[in-house]
Amino acid sequence: MAAEIRIGYAQDALNKIGAGTAGAAVGIFAQVEAGVDPYRQDFDRWSAIQDEKIMRMIELGATEAQLRDEYRQYDLMQEQMVQQQKLTMASATFGMLGGMAQSFYALSGNQNKAAFKAMQMFRIAETTIDTYKAAVASYSALAGIPIVGPALGAAAAAAAIAFGMAQVKAIAAMRPGGAGGVSAAAPAGVGGGGSIPSFPSPRGAEAPEPAKESIRPSPVINVHLYGDGIFDEGALDKFARQIAVPLQKAWDDGV
Secondary structure (H helix, E strand, O other): OHHHHHHHHHHHHHHHOOHHHHHHHHHHHHHHHHOOOHHHHHHHHHHHHHHHHHHHHHHOOOOHHHHHHHHHHHHHHHHHHHHHHHHHHHHHHHHHHHHHHHHHHHHOOOOOHHHHHHHHHHHHHHHHHHHHHHHHHHHHHHHOOOOOHHHHHHHHHHHHHHHHHHHHHHHHHOEEOOOOOEEOOOOOOOOOOOOOOOOOOOOOOOOOHHHOOOOOOOOOOOOOOOOOOOOOHHHHHHHHHHHHHHHHHHHHOOO
16 A cells, blocks of 8 residues: 555656656657557558559559659658658657646746746657658648649648747747746637637646646648549538538547
């Protein structure tokens, strides 16, 4: 019983300094190491389809140049996978560090300006990386649609960048102080103005006590559609409208 109590106290102490936020980052690193992260799984699914495509091309008498181009796609897709893995691990690292700095700032009674500055820098780095990832994913998800795909992808990427940069601006504008630990006037397009009580908490971790009233950012949800010619422009618009409401409800419910 005494040992269990000591372990409980130790875990509580670690959580208070933000160590609990390390779990999400460690999980991501472990997934990448084991080859079971989402990017590896997407690459494996794509590879299986590509293998079938190449076999069919050989049966139909494809030229050496055509086959060489198709095999080259393996290298390109693998490079893209590795890049996404690196970005995800970097984002998780900055999120973990930001969570720990936020906890230290809270434990100081919102007085340690060095901890606040570190928290601010880590959050900006995390948000910038996530913005880049969202923009690339948004474009990739739509660019393959015939005719209208590139334009839709560019528009989606631009929207993701605009949202991400608004978040970065909001974080950079925060200053120590206020009931929730930090305060600042919200920039145009982010909230309704007034005070911003705290930074958004890192993914997969609960915010420290002073951050419980943090404003939840608007969702950026990427829907990946695979295959050529699945939707024309009208059908794509109808599909987007059909899923928008249930996705928003799931976000509001904390799913």
